[in-house]
Amino acid sequence: MFAKTPDPPYYAVIFSSQRTAGENGYGVMAERMFELAPEQPGYLGVESARDVDGFGITVSFWNSLEALARWKRNSEHHAAQEQGKSRWYEHYRIRVSKVERVYAKSN
Amino acid sequence: MFAKTPDPPYYAVIFSSQRTAGENGYGVMAERMFELAPEQPGYLGVESARDVDGFGITVSFWNSLEALARWKRNSEHHAAQEQGKSRWYEHYRIRVSKVERVYAKSN
Numbered sequence: 001m002f003a004k005t006p007d008p009p010y011y012a013v014i015f016s017s018q019r020t021a022g023e024n025g026y027g028v029m030a031e032r033m034f035e036l037a038p039e040q041p042g043y044l045g046v047e048s049a050r051d052v053d054g055f056g057i058t059v060s061f062w063n064s065l066e067a068l069a070r071w072k073r074n075s076e077h078h079a080a081q082e083q084g085k086s087r088w089y090e091h092y093r094i095r096v097s098k099v100e101r102v103y104a105k106s107n
Numbered sequence: 108m109f110a111k112t113p114d115p116p117y118y119a120v121i122f123s124s125q126r127t128a129g130e131n132g133y134g135v136m137a138e139r140m141f142e143l144a145p146e147q148p149g150y151l152g153v154e155s156a157r158d159v160d161g162f163g164i165t166v167s168f169w170n171s172l173e174a175l176a177r178w179k180r181n182s183e184h185h186a187a188q189e190q191g192k193s194r195w196y197e198h199y200r201i202r203v204s205k206v207e208r209v210y211a212k213s214n
Contacts, residue, residue, distance in 0.1 A: 001162045049156045049164045057156045057164040093211045097204035104200045
C-alpha cells in the first residue's frame with residue numbers, strides 16, 4: 001500500500017475525489033489505471049484510500065513534470081479522465097506538488 | 108471534505124498511514140487534532156480518507172514551511188505524534204510537498 005519512492009525531490013499528484021452513487025464501470029477503469037500507470041516512464045508509485053462515504057485520496061508519484069504530462073496525455077488515461085468528469089466523480093481536485101522532504105516509521 | 112485552499116503555491120503534508128489493530132484512544136486524538144490544526148497560524152485546510160483495511164491518507168495544507176514547523180512543534184500535537192509512533196500506526200510516511208498547480212471539477 002505504501003509506495004517505494006526514492007529520496008526527494010520528486011512529484012506527487014494529489015487526487016481528491018468524491019464518487020458519484022453507483023458503480024457505472026468505475027472499478028474496472030480504476031483497476032486498469034493502476035495497471036497502466038506503472039508502465040509509464042517516470043512513474044514512481046501510488047498510494048490510495050477511499051472511505052465508506054466515497055471520499056478518496058489517491059497520490060501518484062512521478063520523477064518529473066514531463067513524465068506527469070505524458071501520463072496525462074496517455075490515450076487510455078485521457079478517456080478515463082473524460083468518464084471521470086462525466087460519470088464517476090461528483091467533485092474532484094488535483095494538486096500537482098513537488099515533494100521536498102520525507103519522514104517515515106517502518107515496522 | 109474538500110479543503111478550500113487558495114491559489115498555489117502553498118504546502119501540502121501528505122500523511123499516509125496504516126493503523127494498528129484496536130482503537131486505543133485513536134478517535135479522540137484524531138478529532139482533537141482536526142480541531143487544533145485550524146487554530147494554527149498558516150493552516151489552510153485538510154482532506155482525509157481511510158479505507159476499511161485501516162490504510163489512510165490525510166493531507167494538510169499550510170501557507171509556509173514555517174507554519175508547518177510550528178505545527179510540528181505544537182505541544183499537544185507533539186504528544187499525539189509520540190503516541191502515533193508507539194501505539195496508533197503500524198507504519199507511516201510523511202511527505203512535505205509544495206503545491207504548484209491545481210485542477211478541479213466542482214458540481
